[in-house]
Amino acid sequence: MAKDKKNKSKLTKKLLHKYRMVILNEDTFEERYSLKLTRLNVFVLGTSSAIILVAATTFIIAFTPLREYIPGYSSPKLKEQAADLAYKTDSLQNVLMLNNQYLNSVKNVLTGKIDTKDLNRDSIIKHSKDSPDVEIISPSKTDSILRQEVAMEDKYNILPSATDQLDFSLFPPVKGSISENYNPEEKHYAVDVVVAKNSPIKSVADGRVIFSEWTTETGYVIIVKHGYGLLSVYKHNATLMKEEGDFVKAGEVIATAGSTGDYTTGPHLHFELWNEQNPVNPTDYIDFE
Template sequence: MAKKEKRARKIKKKLLHKYRLVVLNEDTFEERFSFKLNRLNVFVFSTIFAFFLIAVTTIIIAFTPLREYIPGYSSTSLKQKATDLAYKTDSLQQELAINEQYLASIRKVLTGDVKTVDFNKDSIIAAAQVDASNVNLTPSKQDSLLREKVAREDKYNPLTDSGDLNVVFFAPVKGTISQAYDVKEKHYAVDIVTVKDAPVKAVAEGTVIFAGWTPDTGYVIIIEHVNNIISAYKHNASLNKEQGELVGAGEVIATVGNTGELTTGPHLHFELWSDGHPIDPTNFIDFE
């Protein structure tokens, strides 16, 4: 017991034993300043200073932007920006794919690389000869439920147009048809011979989706109308509209010419397309 008390007093004496720290000038040995301390003071000061450093570091990491420089730590704003960029990149990729498909369709229109729709005329005649009174037109239960479901969904659909869109086509030029629409010869257009530099008019209102020069057909202008209808005007002498412009029905868009390699004289090569398929313009327009 006495040894333990003696050891405790010895430890206490060491902790409370005072030391003097003196700072001297190296050249003159003049005393600059000095202060007294003991081991207990040094331990207490070191502990307080360590807690102070820990507290300051915690505050810096938690409440300042410096935490972003710590490896493996990412801020909320950077995550939000990365997410926004990912969404924008995905949207741009989708838009790029749509534009590439659109340009591929226009390229097919210019080169005439399209497929025609073949159907059996005999089947149409046979269907017309069927007596409708002998056909059961009563809708089934599944058909009635489907019609009711579609009607409910389309009732409040803002993209559904309740009215039918009717398009009236104007003649782009007046003249004589030198070569008619012929699917067998892959001539998906009508060639109208008329006076050189005669005005070429838009058959309906729409948007110019192409206006430029091609080696085979010269100055070409293509207009997109409602219901996915496209009209093309080729071999023009000059163009009055540019790509992206809106045109009205009957508005002058070009002048008749003889440009391009695939031409033998002043005329208008006129094409009409619906949903990517060529149609005979003479079924809708009177050119004479």
């Protein structure tokens, strides 16, 4: 017991033993500053400084924007913006993929990549080829009767179409006499308008160019996609004034008339009008003369 008390007393004296820290001028040895210290004071001061430093750092990281400059930390706003951009990028990729599929389908028809035996002169597929991955199932008698009943009902139904919703008149692409009318029975889904060579050809409505290239059968072809599901096609042009992706206004010149391609007999415009992927008679909506 006496030894423990002696050691404790010795430790206390060591902690409370006073020291003097003096700062001297190195050249003159003049005393500039002095401070009385003990081991206990130094320990308390060091511990307090460490606690204050840790508390200040924690406060800065937790409650101030300065934490954004610390590697590994980001603000909730930046995380929200990053997530929002990721969703938008994914949506845009889906839209771009669908648009590319649509444009590739149009290009394949117009550039002749599909077997010409399955095409007529207006780029309409006569029948689709059977896919090896699809099993052909013959309809039953009950199914055939139901199909016939539905077809008879739909025959007399007036269904709304894109052309029913038009609130604007279509601009004539050219003015001239019609050499060949729209005739679905002969699979001529267009009107041929005789015009002078290099006559300006204009867009029938506001829209965006989705095809503008040369084809062997119909020469220089330009296709414009409009609102309400409308699509206008201009063939046998001499030159094309617009490129794919360009936005055009109604009445804006998009090409010049010519006689290019294999299926032509002279300068004229072969004009097609499509409504929801179905051909319609352009003369029902446009006065060419």
